[in-house]
Amino acid sequence: MINGKLIEAFKYTKKAIDSRFHVTIRDFQEISYLYTIIGDIYYRFGQYKTAFKYYKRAFYTLELYQSNRNNRYYMDIYEKIGRIFYEYDQLTSARDYCSKARAISDIIGEDESRPVNVYITMGLIECKDEHYYSALDYFGHAFEILTNKSYSVHPEYKLLYNYIGYVYFKLGQTEIAMKNYQETLSMQSNCSNHPKLAQVHKNIGLIYEKDKHDYPLALLSYKRALKLLPSTKHPHYILYKSLIITLELKLKNISK
Incomplete structure (x- = not known):
């Protein structure tokens, strides 16, 4: 469902760009902004190389319109790059x-x-x-x-709790980390299948595995994370898959 919406957004944005190149007076600032939207879509799918290409295209298009680089459009592009x-x-x-x-x-x-x-x-x-x-x-x-x-x-507001939680996890304060992860999931309860939540479930799995040693719950979290990724080509797919395989082997050895 989410992936379908992203694909539709890509088609709509691409069509919007094409239409703006077929007019006499072109708004390069708007075209640049549309390129960043396409870049964002590729970024969400984990296609960072293609996203980077569109962010650079947004930058060069903006240069045709705006020579003053002290504006929010350049700021956004720099952050995305x-x-x-x-x-x-x-x-x-x-x-x-x-x-x-x-x-x-x-x-x-x-x-x-x-x-x-x-x-x-x-x-x-x-x-x-x-x-x-x-x-x-x-x-x-x-x-x-x-x-x-x-x-x-x-x-980014709802995911900010996840980022904060991961820092606390790295600092060894897993209870604070878990509270932040749960806050992210709570705020996204109306969109629980969003691909961005894959990282949250992976992080929860790390706490269950590394801190609580609750391997069955950790495994469930890792599998949930893997399922939420938009495609098997996503850069995180191999990592999440390896977490699952490694933990399954550990559980198998424990049961012997």
């Missing part, structure tokens, strides 16, 4: 692009909701680099903006 480098573990490049995005947000300062994604991506980078308290600091900035301005509809 930074997220791609994060996914490929190229943390130096990821930081560089997020720093560019944050510098723009400091200059424009017209809408406090805009830096949310920047703070979240920088938090993810710090977490992956094992700078856990720095990660919590960035997530805290994002959380403060979202709660103070009541941006409960922001797409």
Whole structure:
């Protein structure tokens, strides 16, 4: 269901771009924005290379219209490119692009909701680099903006609890981690099959396996995570599958 909606969104957005190239006066700013939407769709499917291609296309298209790079459109593109480098573990490049995005947000300062994604991506980078308290600091900035301005509809708001939970898991505070994971699931109860929740169920499985040693529940969580991935080609598929296989072997050895 979710995948079907994403595919329909892709078709609609692609059609919108094509139609805008067949007019005399072209709004390159809007076309650039539509390219980022397509990039976001590919990102959700885990097709990071193709997403990166569309983000770059958005950047070059925007250059045709807007030479002043101190605006929110450039900021958004820089953050999205930074997220791609994060996914490929190229943390130096990821930081560089997020720093560019944050510098723009400091200059424009017209809408406090805009830096949310920047703070979240920088938090993810710090977490992956094992700078856990720095990660919590960035997530805290994002959380403060979202709660103070009541941006409960922001797409990253519900997942922010998952990111915070994972940092606490890495810090060994699994009870706090689990509370944050459960908060994400509770907030997404009306869309429990969303692919983004795969990571949450995987993280819950890690607590059941590594901390509580409740292997059957861990296995259920891993299988749920695998099921929620949009396709077998998603970069996380091999990881989740390996978690399942490894745990199944462990359970088999225990039962002997």
